[in-house]
Amino acid sequence: MTYEGVLTKMQTEFSNPIQYYLVFENSFLSLNQLLDKSMEINFIGYQCLNCGKKKKIFRQGFCYDCFMSSASAGDWIMKPELSTAHLDIEDRDLEYEKKVQLQPHIVYLALSSEVKVGVxxxxxxxxxxxxxxxxxxxxxxxxxxxxxxxxxxxxxxNHFADKTNWQKMLKNETPEVDLLKEKSSLKYLIPKEVQEYYDVDKNDLYKLHFPVLEYPKKVTSLNLDKSPNFSGKLTGIKGQYLLFEDGTVFNVRTFEGYVVKISI
Incomplete structure (x- = not known):
């Protein structure tokens, strides 16, 4: 079986274990069913997720021109504190920015390679x-x-990391941490503008289970620009990574906008 199309981040379903899907324009691939099976990935070309043109991908699935101009690639995406829609101030497209910025957001603690804070x-x-x-x-x-x-x-x-150590995460090197206890200690670290939204007694702890047969001891990242053809046995899926038996890991999200053919 072969599947061909433009890579976008894997779609997921929250279950035990998490279900993963690669979705193309005319087909989709249920990746959990491929565990312990061989698959081949062949890089064919590029297609910008914004303009659809066959232009080299610069970042986040966009060509350079779209990345520099699209409202969905503004600096406030990576740095939420730069958001200005609540002030009625435009960055690139105020209508879009209001739609995304002026909706409920969650600040959270997550445990992967270590405890990190995120939005x-x-x-x-x-x-x-x-x-x-x-x-x-x-x-x-x-x-x-x-x-x-x-x-x-x-x-x-100032108290928690804001980035994941992807190598530790993929090797499942996770410390023992009580997130409920961590949350309970945060009240006086939160800005005064946000104090009213903090509820120490609301403890919705999520536990996530990934479809991994075996975690790698060492990891080598697959780069389609340098290695356009790869084949290996799939042994796990975690985050947005495919894990292979030989320690190769493939970050699907990094290669959004790349056109590939996948053979099973």
């Missing part, structure tokens, strides 16, 4: 934590816009 739209729970490869996560506050979430994250970055 996500409420509609992205628990997808955001699945994509990060977190084994546990807990919301800290729910706020009405992205700016308030951003300043809360900035305040907590």
């Amino acid at each position: 996500t739209r409420k509609t992205q729970v628990p997808t955001r934590w699945i994509d990060q490869g977190a084994v546990q996560a807990i919301p800290i506050v729910e706020v009405p816009n992205r700016f308030l979430a951003g300043i809360t994250e900035v305040a907590l970055k």
Whole structure:
């Protein structure tokens, strides 16, 4: 069987274990069913996820021109504290920015390689934590816009990491941490503008289980630009990574906008 199309991040279903799907324009692939089976990935070309042109991908699935101009690639995406839609100030497209920024956001703690603090739209729970490869996560506050979430994250970055060590995450090197206890200690670290949204007694602890037969001891990242053809036996899926028997790992999200042919 062969599947061909433009890579986008794997779609997921929150279950035990998490279910993963690669979705193409005219077909989809249930990846959990491929565990312990061989698959081949062949890089064919590029297709920008924004303009659809066959232009080299620059970042986040976009060609350079789209990345520099699209409202969905503004700096506030990676730095929520830069959000300005609540002030009626435009970055690139105020209508789009209001739609995304002026909705409920969650500030959370997630446990993957270590405890990290992060921000996500409420509609992205628990997808955001699945994509990060977190084994546990807990919301800290729910706020009405992205700016308030951003300043809360900035305040907590002094006490927690804000990035995942992807190699430790993929090797399942996860410390023993009580996220309920961590959350209970945060009240006086949260900005005063956000204090009213903090509820120490609301403890929605999420536990995530990934479809992994065997975790690698060493990892080597597959780069389609340097190695356009790869084949191996799939032994696990975690975060947005495919894990292979030889220790090769493939970050699907990194290669969004790449056109591939997958043979099973």
